[in-house]
Amino acid sequence: MLTVLPLSNESASDRASVLRVFVEAASYTALVEGRPPSESDVDDFFFGKPVSKAFADKTVFGFYAGQDMIGCADVIRAYPAHDCIWIGLMLFSEGHQGRGYGRAALRLLFEMAATWGYRTAQLAVVATNARAYAFWKREGFAEIRRASNARFTGELIVMQRAIL
Template sequence: MSSLQAQRLSRDDPAAVADLQSVFNGAPAFSLLVEGKLPEPDAAEQALEALPPDIDYPDKFVFGYYLDQQIAGCADVIRGYPEKHCAFIGLLLFAENWQRQGLGKQALQHIDHLARGWGCQEIRLGVVANNQPGLVFWTAQGFVEQSRRELPGYPADLILMSRGL
């Protein structure tokens, strides 16, 4: 198998938007689990546009992860959020036919390297509590639960997790 290649996706590039949408469309079980519905037809545009408070687009990084020129997965990473010494993973997702092949771990290594280059000391993320596969993955990667909070519009609480770099 070829090595995983990361490419930053632009919200201004229709091909990148289409690639990202194909990841969402290829992972319907994830959307059903965490949102209670199939992926929206504009899920990629929503993902590329979404920003946390006090963050602007230069600090938002959406990556496509490719194998042999074909997109397999994606990540949404925010530099300096929620604190300057942190990187926040908003999403790490692979299409179902690419899951359970070690690609998530490879993508996380890419994110770790990137965050270290930014001077970050910690990675944080949130997992919807009913996403058992996600919880298993993140726990296996050394992330620990920090807190839980209600997530309006979602079927379960959000578990906030972190890991030092």
């Protein structure tokens, strides 16, 4: 069973748990940025947001199997449209990938988003992360455009789906 809890940057324990997830999913930063995970990933997870959005529009979550945080996600509300959430990142430790936790986590995020009144979800996948792209496609996301960002090792594939 997977549970979700909000995280706080002010909690040393939450920050350490997020860093552990990044370290335990080291192939993610290698694939999308060509480098190992670092403390800067934790800062970006807690504080990274579109320039047009306020920090109050961002919520970060931990996903737990029992007492252990095995994954994390961040959500920007009302972005890029008023009825849409943006999933900035959803990441699980490699030992917990491929076990159904991603699908369960997405369901939990969609349940929250629906109670907040949102109808669609968008995200961007780096083209070099084929496994993530395949996951999002299986979950019903469809490509709506492509973009580039010098920070990443490949094109950004922007995807969208309805929140049901």
